[in-house]
Amino acid sequence: DIQMTQSPSSLSASVGDRVTITCRASQGIRNDLGWYQQKPGKAPKRLIYAASSLQSGVPSRFSGSGSGTEFTLTISSLQPEDFATYYCLQHNSYPFTFGGGTKVEIK
Amino acid sequence: EVQLVESGGGLVKPGGSLRLSCAASGFTFSSYSMNWVRQAPGKGLEWVSSISSSSSYIYYADSVKGRFTISRDNAKNSLYLQMNSLRAEDTAVYYCARDPSVDYWGQGTLVTVSS
Numbered sequence: 077d078i079q080m081t082q083s084p085s086s087l088s089a090s091v092g093d094r095v096t097i098t099c100r101a102s103q104g105i106r107n108d109l110g111w112y113q114q115k116p117g118k119a120p121k122r123l124i125y126a127a128s129s130l131q132s133g134v135p136s137r138f139s140g141s142g143s144g145t146e147f148t149l150t151i152s153s154l155q156p157e158d159f160a161t162y163y164c165l166q167h168n169s170y171p172f173t174f175g176g177g178t179k180v181e182i183k
Numbered sequence: 184e185v186q187l188v189e190s191g192g193g194l195v196k197p198g199g200s201l202r203l204s205c206a207a208s209g210f211t212f213s214s215y216s217m218n219w220v221r222q223a224p225g226k227g228l229e230w231v232s233s234i235s236s237s238s239s240y241i242y243y244a245d246s247v248k249g250r251f252t253i254s255r256d257n258a259k260n261s262l263y264l265q266m267n268s269l270r271a272e273d274t275a276v277y278y279c280a281r282d283p284s285v286d287y288w289g290q291g292t293l294v295t296v297s298s
Contacts, residue, residue, distance in 0.1 A: 110284055112228075119278055119288040120228065126284070163228055167284055170242040172218070172230040 078102050078166055082175025088183040095151040097178045099164035104144045108168035111140055111149045115160045123162075124149060154180070185209040185287045187279050192292030199269050199296070205262040205279030205289055213257035216240075216282035219264050221275035222291075229275075232264065233282065247273075269296045 079102040089095050099109065107127035112120035122131050124140035127147055137152045151158055159182055164175040191203040205217070219231040232253040233242045241253055252265040262279050276291040 108284075110286075114228075119290055121288075122286050125286065131286075165228075165230075165285055167282075170233065171244050172233070172285070174228040174230065177227045 077171055078105060078169060078173055080164055080166055080173050080175040082164055082178055084178060085176060086179040086181065088181050089154050090183045091154055091156060093154045093183075095154050095158075095180060097149045097162055097164075099142075099147045099149075099175045101145045101147070101166055105166045105168035107143045108166060109140075109142070109147050110165045110167070111138075112163045112165065113158075113160045114163065120163065151180075185281065187281065187287060187289035189277060189279055189289045189292040192277065192294045194295045194297065195269055196298050197270060197296055200265070200267045201269065201294060203264040203266065203277055203279075203292060203294070205264075207260045207262065207279075207281075210281070212255075212260040213237075217255060217262045218280045218282055218285060219253060219262075220278045220280055220285070220288075221273075222278070223272070223275045226275075231277070234262070266294070269294075271296050 081100045083098050109127045110122050111124040112122050114120040123134050123138050128140045139150045141148050162178045186208045188206045195201050216235045218233045221229050221231050231244050234253045250268045254263045274296045276293050278288050278291045280288045
Protein backbone atom coordinates (compact mmCIF):
# COMPACT_ATOMS: atom_id res chain seq x y z
CA ASP A 77 0.00 0.00 0.00
CA ILE A 78 1.12 3.56 -0.68
CA GLN A 79 1.49 5.66 2.46
CA MET A 80 0.85 9.39 2.28
CA THR A 81 2.70 11.43 4.90
CA GLN A 82 1.21 14.90 5.25
CA SER A 83 2.83 17.73 7.17
CA PRO A 84 2.34 19.66 9.27
CA SER A 85 -0.64 18.14 11.07
CA SER A 86 -1.70 21.61 12.15
CA LEU A 87 -0.60 25.19 11.76
CA SER A 88 -1.58 28.62 13.00
CA ALA A 89 -1.52 31.46 10.53
CA SER A 90 -2.83 34.97 10.06
CA VAL A 91 -4.98 36.38 7.29
CA GLY A 92 -2.70 37.30 4.42
CA ASP A 93 -0.02 34.72 5.27
CA ARG A 94 1.42 32.33 2.72
CA VAL A 95 0.77 28.73 3.77
CA THR A 96 2.43 25.56 2.46
CA ILE A 97 1.31 21.98 3.13
CA THR A 98 3.30 18.96 1.99
CA CYS A 99 2.44 15.36 1.16
CA ARG A 100 5.04 12.67 0.59
CA ALA A 101 4.17 9.37 -1.04
CA SER A 102 5.99 6.18 -0.04
CA GLN A 103 6.43 5.37 -3.72
CA GLY A 104 5.99 7.22 -6.98
CA ILE A 105 2.42 8.11 -7.92
CA ARG A 106 3.13 10.23 -11.03
CA ASN A 107 0.71 13.16 -10.63
CA ASP A 108 -2.26 11.10 -9.41
CA LEU A 109 -2.91 13.34 -6.44
CA GLY A 110 -5.69 15.64 -5.32
CA TRP A 111 -5.99 18.21 -2.56
CA TYR A 112 -9.22 18.67 -0.60
CA GLN A 113 -10.57 21.24 1.82
CA GLN A 114 -13.00 20.20 4.54
CA LYS A 115 -14.90 22.46 6.89
CA PRO A 116 -16.63 21.14 10.04
CA GLY A 117 -19.76 19.14 9.29
CA LYS A 118 -19.26 19.37 5.53
CA ALA A 119 -18.09 17.01 2.82
CA PRO A 120 -14.58 17.48 1.44
CA LYS A 121 -14.27 19.77 -1.56
CA ARG A 122 -11.60 19.18 -4.18
CA LEU A 123 -9.30 22.15 -4.77
CA ILE A 124 -6.55 20.67 -6.94
CA TYR A 125 -6.47 17.66 -9.26
CA ALA A 126 -3.63 15.99 -11.14
CA ALA A 127 -1.29 17.53 -8.54
CA SER A 128 -1.28 21.02 -10.03
CA SER A 129 -4.56 21.71 -11.85
CA LEU A 130 -6.98 24.11 -10.22
CA GLN A 131 -10.53 22.85 -9.87
CA SER A 132 -13.05 25.06 -11.62
CA GLY A 133 -14.42 27.74 -9.31
CA VAL A 134 -11.57 27.52 -6.81
CA PRO A 135 -9.77 30.81 -6.09
CA SER A 136 -6.40 31.26 -7.76
CA ARG A 137 -4.67 31.78 -4.39
CA PHE A 138 -4.67 27.97 -4.17
CA SER A 139 -1.97 26.16 -6.12
CA GLY A 140 -0.45 22.70 -6.21
CA SER A 141 2.89 21.40 -7.36
CA GLY A 142 4.93 18.24 -7.44
CA SER A 143 5.15 14.88 -9.10
CA GLY A 144 6.35 11.44 -8.16
CA THR A 145 6.65 11.42 -4.38
CA GLU A 146 6.66 15.05 -3.23
CA PHE A 147 3.65 17.33 -3.44
CA THR A 148 2.79 20.76 -2.13
CA LEU A 149 -0.39 22.77 -1.64
CA THR A 150 0.17 26.51 -1.34
CA ILE A 151 -2.28 29.20 -0.29
CA SER A 152 -0.66 32.43 -1.42
CA SER A 153 -2.63 34.79 0.84
CA LEU A 154 -4.75 33.14 3.51
CA GLN A 155 -8.32 34.38 3.70
CA PRO A 156 -10.80 33.99 6.59
CA GLU A 157 -12.78 31.37 4.67
CA ASP A 158 -9.66 29.22 4.22
CA PHE A 159 -9.51 28.14 7.84
CA ALA A 160 -10.29 24.45 7.48
CA THR A 161 -8.66 21.02 7.34
CA TYR A 162 -6.82 20.01 4.18
CA TYR A 163 -6.17 16.48 2.90
CA CYS A 164 -4.18 14.99 0.05
CA LEU A 165 -5.35 11.82 -1.71
CA GLN A 166 -3.41 9.48 -3.97
CA HIS A 167 -5.50 7.64 -6.55
CA ASN A 168 -2.62 6.05 -8.44
CA SER A 169 -3.27 2.57 -7.10
CA TYR A 170 -5.62 0.74 -4.79
CA PRO A 171 -6.11 1.08 -1.93
CA PHE A 172 -6.47 4.83 -2.39
CA THR A 173 -4.88 6.59 0.57
CA PHE A 174 -5.31 9.98 2.20
CA GLY A 175 -2.79 12.04 4.06
CA GLY A 176 -3.50 12.51 7.74
CA GLY A 177 -4.79 16.05 7.29
CA THR A 178 -3.60 19.56 8.13
CA LYS A 179 -5.76 21.76 10.30
CA VAL A 180 -5.25 25.43 9.48
CA GLU A 181 -6.20 27.62 12.43
CA ILE A 182 -6.34 31.32 13.06
CA LYS A 183 -3.32 32.81 14.83
CA GLU B 184 -25.07 19.81 -11.83
CA VAL B 185 -23.52 16.68 -10.34
CA GLN B 186 -25.41 15.51 -7.26
CA LEU B 187 -24.74 12.56 -4.98
CA VAL B 188 -27.17 11.88 -2.16
CA GLU B 189 -26.45 9.19 0.42
CA SER B 190 -29.07 7.52 2.59
CA GLY B 191 -29.51 4.51 4.83
CA GLY B 192 -27.36 5.45 7.79
CA GLY B 193 -28.48 5.02 11.37
CA LEU B 194 -27.86 3.31 14.68
CA VAL B 195 -27.08 -0.41 14.59
CA LYS B 196 -25.85 -2.89 17.19
CA PRO B 197 -22.44 -4.55 16.90
CA GLY B 198 -22.70 -7.54 14.60
CA GLY B 199 -25.64 -5.99 12.76
CA SER B 200 -26.08 -5.02 9.14
CA LEU B 201 -26.93 -1.88 7.23
CA ARG B 202 -27.27 -1.00 3.55
CA LEU B 203 -26.24 2.43 2.35
CA SER B 204 -27.46 3.94 -0.91
CA CYS B 205 -26.18 6.79 -3.04
CA ALA B 206 -28.45 8.36 -5.64
CA ALA B 207 -26.57 10.03 -8.49
CA SER B 208 -27.77 12.69 -10.90
CA GLY B 209 -26.39 15.34 -13.24
CA PHE B 210 -23.96 13.05 -15.06
CA THR B 211 -23.88 9.76 -16.95
CA PHE B 212 -23.63 7.47 -13.94
CA SER B 213 -22.95 4.35 -16.00
CA SER B 214 -19.72 5.87 -17.36
CA TYR B 215 -18.01 6.46 -14.02
CA SER B 216 -16.35 4.35 -11.37
CA MET B 217 -17.57 5.19 -7.88
CA ASN B 218 -16.18 5.11 -4.37
CA TRP B 219 -17.20 4.96 -0.73
CA VAL B 220 -15.08 6.96 1.71
CA ARG B 221 -15.66 7.23 5.45
CA GLN B 222 -14.67 9.49 8.30
CA ALA B 223 -14.84 8.44 11.93
CA PRO B 224 -15.83 11.17 14.40
CA GLY B 225 -12.96 13.63 14.80
CA LYS B 226 -10.69 11.58 12.52
CA GLY B 227 -9.34 11.75 8.99
CA LEU B 228 -10.66 10.36 5.74
CA GLU B 229 -10.46 6.66 4.90
CA TRP B 230 -11.14 5.16 1.48
CA VAL B 231 -13.44 2.13 1.83
CA SER B 232 -14.26 0.67 -1.58
CA SER B 233 -14.41 1.31 -5.33
CA ILE B 234 -16.44 -0.19 -8.16
CA SER B 235 -15.85 0.26 -11.88
CA SER B 236 -18.52 1.54 -14.23
CA SER B 237 -19.68 -1.92 -15.29
CA SER B 238 -19.00 -3.57 -11.90
CA SER B 239 -16.17 -5.58 -13.44
CA TYR B 240 -13.57 -4.34 -10.99
CA ILE B 241 -14.16 -4.01 -7.25
CA TYR B 242 -11.69 -3.08 -4.53
CA TYR B 243 -11.91 -2.91 -0.75
CA ALA B 244 -9.86 -1.59 2.12
CA ASP B 245 -8.44 -4.38 4.26
CA SER B 246 -10.43 -3.03 7.20
CA VAL B 247 -13.76 -3.94 5.54
CA LYS B 248 -12.84 -6.83 3.23
CA GLY B 249 -15.13 -9.80 3.76
CA ARG B 250 -17.72 -7.74 5.63
CA PHE B 251 -18.74 -4.99 3.20
CA THR B 252 -20.01 -5.39 -0.37
CA ILE B 253 -20.16 -2.58 -2.90
CA SER B 254 -22.59 -2.75 -5.81
CA ARG B 255 -24.37 -0.51 -8.28
CA ASP B 256 -27.47 -0.39 -10.44
CA ASN B 257 -26.78 1.72 -13.51
CA ALA B 258 -30.44 1.61 -14.56
CA LYS B 259 -31.34 3.30 -11.28
CA ASN B 260 -28.27 5.58 -11.14
CA SER B 261 -27.54 4.18 -7.71
CA LEU B 262 -24.55 2.98 -5.72
CA TYR B 263 -24.81 0.73 -2.67
CA LEU B 264 -22.75 -0.46 0.27
CA GLN B 265 -23.93 -3.53 2.13
CA MET B 266 -22.29 -3.56 5.54
CA ASN B 267 -22.38 -6.77 7.60
CA SER B 268 -20.79 -7.81 10.89
CA LEU B 269 -20.55 -4.18 11.90
CA ARG B 270 -18.12 -3.14 14.61
CA ALA B 271 -17.82 -0.08 16.81
CA GLU B 272 -14.86 1.05 14.72
CA ASP B 273 -17.11 1.24 11.64
CA THR B 274 -18.87 4.23 13.21
CA ALA B 275 -18.36 7.07 10.74
CA VAL B 276 -19.88 9.37 8.20
CA TYR B 277 -19.95 7.50 4.90
CA TYR B 278 -19.55 9.46 1.69
CA CYS B 279 -20.02 8.33 -1.88
CA ALA B 280 -17.67 10.00 -4.32
CA ARG B 281 -17.24 9.93 -8.06
CA ASP B 282 -14.13 8.57 -9.74
CA PRO B 283 -11.76 8.49 -11.54
CA SER B 284 -10.10 11.10 -9.40
CA VAL B 285 -12.63 11.46 -6.56
CA ASP B 286 -13.96 14.80 -7.71
CA TYR B 287 -17.55 15.08 -6.46
CA TRP B 288 -18.77 13.95 -3.03
CA GLY B 289 -22.16 13.51 -1.45
CA GLN B 290 -23.08 15.11 1.87
CA GLY B 291 -22.57 11.86 3.78
CA THR B 292 -24.68 9.60 5.96
CA LEU B 293 -23.85 8.78 9.57
CA VAL B 294 -23.51 5.18 10.68
CA THR B 295 -23.31 4.56 14.42
CA VAL B 296 -22.47 1.09 15.70
CA SER B 297 -23.25 0.85 19.39
CA SER B 298 -25.11 -1.36 21.82
